[in-house]
Amino acid sequence: xxxxxxxxxxxxxxxxxxxxxxxxxxxxxxxxxxxxxxxxxxxxxxxxxxxxxxxxxxxxxxxxxxxxxxxxxxxxxxxxxxxxxxxxxxxxxxxxxxxxxxxxxxxxxxxxxxxxxxxxxxxxxxxxxxxxxxxxxxxxxxxxxxxxxxxxxxxxxxxxxxxxxxxxxxxxxxxxxxxxxxxxxxxxxxxxxxxxxxxxxxxxxxxxxxxxxxxxxxxxxxxxx
Amino acid sequence: xxxxxxxxxxxxxxxxxxxxxxxxxxxxxxxxxxxxxxxxxxxxxxxxxxxxxxxxxxxxxxxxxxxxxxxxxxxxxxxxxxxxxxxxxxxxxxxxxxxxxxxxxxxxxxxxxxxxxxxxxxxxxxxxxxxxxxxxxxxxxxxxxxxxxxxxxxxxxxxxxxxxxxxxxxxxxxxxxxxxxxxxxxxxxxxxxxxxxxxxxxxxxxxxxxxxxxxxxxxxxxxxxxxxxxxxxxxxxxxxxxxxxxxxxxxxxxxxxxxxxxxxxxxxxxxxxxxxxxxxxxxxxxxxxxxxxxxxxxxxxxxxxxxxxxxxxxxxxxxxxxxxxxxxxxxxxxxxxxxxxxxxxxxxxxxxxxxxxxxxxxxxxxxxxxxxxxxxxxxxxxxxxxxxxxxxxxxxxxxxxxxxxxxxxxxxxxxxxxxxxxxxxxxxxxxxxxxxxxxxxxxxxxxxxxxxxxxxxxxxxxx
Numbered sequence: 001x002x003x004x005x006x007x008x009x010x011x012x013x014x015x016x017x018x019x020x021x022x023x024x025x026x027x028x029x030x031x032x033x034x035x036x037x038x039x040x041x042x043x044x045x046x047x048x049x050x051x052x053x054x055x056x057x058x059x060x061x062x063x064x065x066x067x068x069x070x071x072x073x074x075x076x077x078x079x080x081x082x083x084x085x086x087x088x089x090x091x092x093x094x095x096x097x098x099x100x101x102x103x104x105x106x107x108x109x110x111x112x113x114x115x116x117x118x119x120x121x122x123x124x125x126x127x128x129x130x131x132x133x134x135x136x137x138x139x140x141x142x143x144x145x146x147x148x149x150x151x152x153x154x155x156x157x158x159x160x161x162x163x164x165x166x167x168x169x170x171x172x173x174x175x176x177x178x179x180x181x182x183x184x185x186x187x188x189x190x191x192x193x194x195x196x197x198x199x200x201x202x203x204x205x206x207x208x209x210x211x212x213x214x215x216x217x218x219x220x221x222x223x224x225x
Numbered sequence: 226x227x228x229x230x231x232x233x234x235x236x237x238x239x240x241x242x243x244x245x246x247x248x249x250x251x252x253x254x255x256x257x258x259x260x261x262x263x264x265x266x267x268x269x270x271x272x273x274x275x276x277x278x279x280x281x282x283x284x285x286x287x288x289x290x291x292x293x294x295x296x297x298x299x300x301x302x303x304x305x306x307x308x309x310x311x312x313x314x315x316x317x318x319x320x321x322x323x324x325x326x327x328x329x330x331x332x333x334x335x336x337x338x339x340x341x342x343x344x345x346x347x348x349x350x351x352x353x354x355x356x357x358x359x360x361x362x363x364x365x366x367x368x369x370x371x372x373x374x375x376x377x378x379x380x381x382x383x384x385x386x387x388x389x390x391x392x393x394x395x396x397x398x399x400x401x402x403x404x405x406x407x408x409x410x411x412x413x414x415x416x417x418x419x420x421x422x423x424x425x426x427x428x429x430x431x432x433x434x435x436x437x438x439x440x441x442x443x444x445x446x447x448x449x450x451x452x453x454x455x456x457x458x459x460x461x462x463x464x465x466x467x468x469x470x471x472x473x474x475x476x477x478x479x480x481x482x483x484x485x486x487x488x489x490x491x492x493x494x495x496x497x498x499x500x501x502x503x504x505x506x507x508x509x510x511x512x513x514x515x516x517x518x519x520x521x522x523x524x525x526x527x528x529x530x531x532x533x534x535x536x537x538x539x540x541x542x543x544x545x546x547x548x549x550x551x552x553x554x555x556x557x558x559x560x561x562x563x564x565x566x567x568x569x570x571x572x573x574x575x576x577x578x579x580x581x582x583x584x585x586x587x588x589x590x591x592x593x594x595x596x597x598x599x600x601x602x603x604x605x606x607x608x609x610x611x612x613x614x615x616x617x618x619x620x621x622x623x624x625x626x627x628x629x630x631x632x633x634x635x636x637x638x639x640x641x642x643x644x645x646x647x648x649x650x651x652x653x654x655x656x657x658x659x660x661x662x663x664x665x666x667x668x669x670x671x672x673x674x675x676x677x678x679x680x681x682x683x684x685x686x687x688x
Contacts, residue, residue, distance in 0.1 A: 009490075009493065011490075011493040012492060015496045019496075080489060081485055082521075083583065083587060084549065084586040085582070085583045085587075087552055088586065088590075091552045097555075098556065101488040101489055102488055102491040102492035102494075102495050104496075105496050105499065114559045118558070118563075139558075149548070151547070151550040151551055151554055152568070153568075192571065196547070
């Protein structure tokens with residue numbers, strides 16, 4: 001397993017390099033944002049450990065550039081800023097996990113293992129509907145390559161509708177597939193989630209068929225991505 | 226009491242106007258009354274002078290005896306009618322001996338004081354005017370002239386007098402009417418001043434109310450149009466507020482930078498210590514842990530200090546819950562043997578929290594993270610408006626929950642966060658501290674899902 005470590009503090013770098021090597025990883029090191037961006041784009045790493053406070057280019061910008069350039073390597077963010085607004089910003093930029101300083105090396109290694117295990121999951125065919133694309137392996141969806149931020153319930157609803165795209169799906173059917181158990185089946189629930197999906201996908205993709213249910217379809221003139 | 230700098234502006238203006246009005250009205254009253262009285266007496270005196278002139282011109286001397294003219298003045302013939310005349314002989318020894326008198330005098334006399342006699346002596350032939358006491362002790366106005374008649378040895382004084390009480394009564398009535406009219410005028414003027422001052426100072430009162438709103442955090446700056454005398458003040462106030470906020474913001478950034486800069490060295494120390502076990506390592510670990518807690522504690526305090534300056538913000542709740550749900554599901558995706566955590570959240574689209582976005586994120590983020598740690602896979606979040614200006618945020622999980630006695634403990638830690646070392650395992654003490662800063666509260670209970678229910682009571686922004 002090959003890991004890219006992006007960290008500007010020499011002592012922390014030495015410690016992490018040692019710990020990662022002990023755990024059996026091959027480690028490359030980038031001390032600033034520019035080098036990190038170059039290495040991440042050109043070398044096939046299995047995971048990246050990315051500090052956010054970096055010289056030249058900051059960590060969030062590096063991550064955003066990778067994700068825009070279709071670098072899908074799992075990224076674990078290391079940062080001194082542990083506020084929720086910082087965490088949310090990190091995940092929005094495309095991070096897969098987040099660890100606030102100061103941390104224990106053991107925890108970092110555990111998180112890294114989990115990250116690698118997830119990304120090594122079985123490949124499953126991705127689904128598409130027009131410019132909408134859903135990747136069951138990473139549990140991610142995107143429109144025109146732009147990642148969508150979906151909660152698991154929203155994702156589950158979209159997944160079901162994409163598997164049955166073009167067909168009118170009744171409310172009861174949707175509720176049954178949204179929740180495992182008999183739980184909160186008030187009639188409003190589906191409307192709430194359809195509303196949120198429309199907000200995130202664009203209003204035209206989900207059509208309301210009166211009295212019957214909903215239908216997901218590609219926009220007119222759209223090719224499957 | 227007389228420290229005018231501290232008196233209310235309204236009272237000060239009204240007081241000055243009041244004193245001035247009172248003074249003017251008083252002077253006008255006195256002057257008008259005096260004028261009226263003078264004019265009345267002058268007319269009175271003229272009619273008396275006509276009588277003395279008639280007496281003087283009509284008197285004749287016959288064989289050393291003085292004869293008074295026959296006068297047709299009826300009022301001078303009725304006894305005690307109020308109109309009298311007398312002709313006096315000034316004898317060589319200075320005594321005044323009445324020679325003739327009007328019938329109205331009956332058997333009484335009109336006596337002159339020595340001062341009045343001297344006054345007549347000093348200006349012979351000129352009519353002099355006096356106040357006298359007459360029959361029945363009535364106040365009289367008198368005109369007198371001292372003259373010599375050919376063929377009569379002694380100087381003769383012709384004196385006419387009349388009861389002056391009618392003109393005094395007239396003058397008094399005039400004074401009363403004038404006083405009454407002036408009193409109404411003065412009162413009206415003062416009332417007008419009060420109204421004028423209150424109306425004129427309206428913008429000042431409005432400014433005060435707006436500044437109070439800013440201080441209570443209900444507004445960020447002084448808005449609204451002000452008259453040209455006040456708008457520079459409002460502008461200066463806004464500039465001061467902006468400056469204040471800038472300074473606080475700068476301090477906050479400094480504290481934040483310092484605190485965050487300390488975290489990397491702390492991380493290094495902790496790691497280094499864990500790799501070389503021993504007594505030194507133990508001390509370093511313990512101390513580094515304390516430093517970390519202190520850093521977190523002071524970061525929160527810096528934010529809290531800044532918060533009191535700007536709580537006029539409104540933050541929509543829905544996008545925050547959405548972002549947190551997505552982020553937390555990502556963080557806990559390995560839970561429950563890789564099934565992850567399912568966060569089902571509900572929130573009206575127009576619900577707004579009265580406060581900063583970052584704070585709502587901390588509040589909801591910490592409670593939801595706590596739920597994520599303890600749940601078996603399911604979290605339910607409900608944000609609902611309550612009453613006029615409150616909202617509740619309820620976070621349920623399906624974990625083991627907390628027995629009631631431990632619930633109290635989890636929140637008590639929060640109460641004593643100031644003295645004690647900060648940082649508790651639950652993260653709920655931070656939430657409690659933050660909710661209190663917003664005048665809200667945290668309640669722990671049992672969730673329908675089986676686990677812990679955390680209910681936050683928070684201020685809601687109303688449009």
